[in-house]
Amino acid sequence: MPPYDDWNKIDDEEDDELQDASHLETKKxxxxxxxxxxxxxxxxxxxxxxxxxxxxxxxxxxxxxxxxxxxxxxxxxxxxxxxxxxxxxxxxxxxxxxxxxxxxxxxxxxxxxxxxxxxxxxxxxxxxxxxxxxxxxxxxxxxxxxxxxxxxxxxxxxxxxxxxxxxxxxxxxxxxxxxxxxxxxxxxxxxxxxxxxxxxxxxxxxxxxxxxxxxxxxxxxxxxxxxxxxxxxxxPNNLVDEDDIDQDDPSVLPESxxxxxxxxxxxxxxxxxVPKRAQFSIPFQLAEGFTIGVKGYGLVTEQKKGAYKYFVDLGERMEVATSRTVYIDEDRQDEVDKTKMVYGMSVGAAADDDDDHSGGTRVVEPGQRPFYTAEDIRSFRTLGLEPGLKLLGFKDRSELLFEDNIKHSLFIYPDELTYAGSKRTFSALLKSMVKKKKMGLVLSLTRRNASPTFCALLPQEEKQDEAGWTDPAGFHLIPLPFADDIRAAPVETGCRASDEVKDAARAWIDKLSVKNGAYPPDSYPNPALAYHNAQLQATAFGEEFDVDSFEDLTAPKVDMIHKRAGKLIEAWKVAVANDETALASAPVVEKKGTKRKAEGDTSEAEVRSRYADDTLKKACVSLALTVEQLKNFLRSKSLATSGKKADLLERVEEYLAS
Known part of the structure; x- marks a missing residue:
């Protein structure tokens, strides 16, 4: 198969996503x-x-x-x-x-x-x-x-x-x-x-x-x-190879x-x-020397306000001002070529002036800072890998836990244009994994400026519900968490509600459930965004915006809730109040009182004795006096406790000297 090296290369900071040339080169x-x-x-x-x-x-x-x-x-x-x-x-x-x-x-x-x-x-x-x-x-x-x-x-x-x-x-x-x-x-x-x-x-x-x-x-x-x-x-747009389609079969098109x-x-x-634009188009390595092409799509996207633009007033007309970012050398007050910039840590001793701007390897002397090129920084982040998916193995679907999904998943679909036969191979893998109830484990790097992650490959069959909507066939790419991404829950022991409490809760939940069990996002728009768009729309059409006419569709309809399930909610509250498990697991609320000064606090006495012996500054340097002790002394005198240790020391000396 031909190598997959036709990448759309983007600069580091602008590389929000690896773009698919056939869709994302355009914004219109x-x-x-x-x-x-x-x-x-x-x-x-x-x-x-x-x-x-x-x-x-x-x-x-x-x-x-x-x-x-x-x-x-x-x-x-x-x-x-x-x-x-x-x-x-x-x-x-x-x-x-x-x-x-x-x-x-x-x-x-x-x-x-x-x-x-x-x-x-x-x-x-x-x-x-x-x-x-x-x-x-x-x-x-x-x-x-x-x-x-x-x-x-x-x-x-x-x-x-x-x-x-x-x-x-x-x-x-x-x-x-x-x-x-x-x-x-x-x-x-x-x-x-x-x-x-x-x-x-x-x-x-x-x-x-x-x-x-x-x-x-x-x-x-x-x-x-x-x-x-x-x-x-x-x-046909479904996941079927064209050679397998019976032209006389009317079921090629979905009824939805x-x-x-x-x-x-x-x-x-x-x-x-909204046009379905691929977030990335990368190779999918199933085995050594066996690769297909896939595209990735985001299924969940937050809708935000449009980016504002700068306009230039030219008198008769207004034109959009184009903006660009440049880097200026403070010493020469001249624009710096971004390709010649190097990166280094901001801690440690400052590096000596180096007039040699030539490339190649440079030996870092002891006590000086090492510098890295943009390519070095990229290799640190990507571990030297190229964008793509690599199949590592398979596991039972039951091993994928609910808490493993900590980020939005992506949906991948075969890309027949990059590798011939991708759709057929993709479909065979999907059907086999569904039949054996397996999920895949892959190493994923979706774009050049990202970090490699391990992901679960969850197959999805094509489905059609009663409303006519069809779920397409493909794989959900679910990023798996690393060990430090999940913290242990503070609760060591949990409690379960009794069957009576569950039944009482299920009664009022059924009364307030969404129709057809589906949540239509267009029916409940973001109120802040809808308010902003309503003002823009009134301005665009020359209409007068009426603030009182705006309706927040996400606000709960309290009257309707009480009418439908008010009595059921009251019954559920009574059941919870009488449940022994709920009473036993109720948190104990501690009474708040005045904060007492810790016994044995020797901050003031020690500070005064150090000042009398003229060893206050020496004690701070040798860590005999801590920042907390200085703050306790200043706090007891109603003085400011902000600043570094040197500022606190100066404030203490001024007070004792006065």
């Missing part, structure tokens, strides 16, 4: 909403949230696109978003130059690919408000094709390709959000040819670096069946891409909103 994200405007998408239905209000699937899709844009204005202001509508007879106006001359017939670019802006979003908001007043507004603006006619999906993918080609930066991560409720768009004559054309144009789209994220709307009256058309067109409830459309979009 481009999303093109491709929305179906057919008769079924514009058909009026009862709103699932509001009573006596009508809506349609196209409105829900446009509303979700608007919500995503409003969120991205805050979280990703440099990103770009566009909206393409298909199966509509509306044509591009001649005055609109952004429509492009190569858009296929019955496709309309409502919003071209452009950086996010408040006026652009306000225009979409006005369209949605107009629909609320007149439910025929969308049908008037984007009249659908009649007589059951539909645009060939190959033309839709081609139009997406052209729109992204003309408007998206070449280095950006590009994605298409396909939203439709039609599971069989080509059921008439020539369907096979149209299917082949759609798959060919989709391959052209993906080869240009575009990812297609489908959102299929399924309702009880019209369930969405991916096996009719899309299972033979869309490319269908949305059973239209109100879940925004939740699904937010799940796919």
């Amino acid at each position: 994200d481009v999303i093109l909403f491709c929305i179906d405007c057919s008769e079924s998408m514009l058909e009026l239905r009862e709103d699932p949230v509001y009573e006596n209000v009508q809506t349609c699937h196209a409105y829900a899709a446009l509303d979700a696109a608007m919500q995503i844009q409003k969120k991205k204005v805050i979280t990703g202001p440099s990103d770009a978003v566009g909206i393409l509508l298909f199966n509509t007879t509306r044509k591009a106006e001649n005055s609109n130059r952004n429509q492009g001359s190569e858009i296929k017939k019955n496709c309309y670019v409502y919003q071209p690919i452009e950086p996010l802006s408040a006026p652009k979003i306000q225009e979409l908001i006005q369209l949605l408000d107009a629909f609320r007043e007149d439910t025929e507004e969308l049908r008037k603006q984007f009249p659908p094709m009649t007589d059951g006619k539909r645009v060939a999906m190959g033309d839709v993918f081609t139009s997406c390709n052209w729109v992204l080609r003309d408007g998206a930066p070449k280095t950006a991560s590009k994605r298409v959000f396909l939203i439709t409720d039609e599971d069989d768009p080509h059921s008439g004559p020539g369907a096979k040819q149209l299917v082949n054309s759609a798959r060919t144009t989709l391959i052209d789209l993906t080869q240009s670096g575009v990812t297609v994220e489908p959102f299929f709307i399924s309702i009880p009256e019209k369930p969405f069946d991916v096996s009719k058309f899309y299972s033979s067109v869309l490319l 891409i269908s949305i059973s409830r239209i109100e879940d459309l925004l939740a699904q979009m937010r799940f796919h909103e």
Whole structure:
């Protein structure tokens, strides 16, 4: 196999993560909403949230696109978003130059690919408000094709390709959000040819670096069946080797891409909103001379406020100021080349001036400081290892304890582009470890500026729950703690609650449990971050921010808690109060009293006698008098006790002299 030496080298201090060149060289994200405007998408239905209000699937899709844009204005202001509508007879106006001359017939670019802006979003908001007043507004603006006619999906993918080609930066991560409720768009004559054309144009789209994220709307009256058309067109993303795929098998695509409830459309979009960028791409050595490629992804990330920027006022306009860090030599007052800098300890005797700046080995004289280059410091941290994973062996999964997980784990997935056959080998290893209930032990170094750690490799099978979410197949990379990472618990003996207390607690816990047993992060945003973003959003859209209207969704609803489980909580308190085990293990609270002076404290007497004999300074140097004794003396005289030993001694002498 070829050596894995194509690294993206980064300086020490800027090396936050080993970057994957295919994803992380770009900071911009481009999303093109491709929305179906057919008769079924514009058909009026009862709103699932509001009573006596009508809506349609196209409105829900446009509303979700608007919500995503409003969120991205805050979280990703440099990103770009566009909206393409298909199966509509509306044509591009001649005055609109952004429509492009190569858009296929019955496709309309409502919003071209452009950086996010408040006026652009306000225009979409006005369209949605107009629909609320007149439910025929969308049908008037984007009249659908009649007589059951539909645009060939190959033309839709081609139009997406052209729109992204003309408007998206070449280095950006590009994605298409396909939203439709039609599971069989080509059921008439020539369907096979149209299917082949759609798959060919989709391959052209993906080869240009575009990812297609489908959102299929399924309702009880019209369930969405991916096996009719899309299972033979869309490319599979699950962990299956392409040679093993049966092209006639409709189960290649997971059913979770269908949305059973239209109100879940925004939740699904937010799940796919952030592009999945690999934190690292490294080799995985299974044995000597046997290596595959893997990518690592972070599953848990803290959302923080965006970094502020400096702006330069140029009178007519404001421009972002670029900042850089330089190192200045204090003696020469000149910029220093970072590559010529050396590192040393700040303790011990100072090194003599050395005018020799040449490289090579230098002998350190006794009493002088040794210096190290940046490469030496890197080798100390990495122990001379290159980034990668090395399989050390296997253990039973039961040996992985709960307390072993002290840091956020990473999720690794095969990288077929670096080593051919990585996906097949990775899948075989995963299935074998799941079958034998084993976990792996690996030596991990994920980036050049990190320290090697031992990790547990926990396999995960592909799973699908009732809500339709699918857990992908892969390995969880769990950093294992060293001996000094875990401290012994101060409690030597523990106590267990009785069955009666457990049952009483389980009763009110069941009443207050989260629905479906899942915690949706978007439903409970960080209140400090949400308050900050709400102010920014009001400023961006020229609105007045109302402080009183802000709602902290994380605040507990006390009234509802008492209504649902108030009596059960009271019963649990009574059960705990009457439990003998709880009473026996209750901590004993010591009464606080005035602090008494320690008996036999000879600080003042010894200090006075040393001062009288003129041996006070000598006693401090010889450690006959400690810092604590000096502080006790000063504290008894209501004097300051801060500073070093010399300061304390000077303060004592001044007091005794006065």
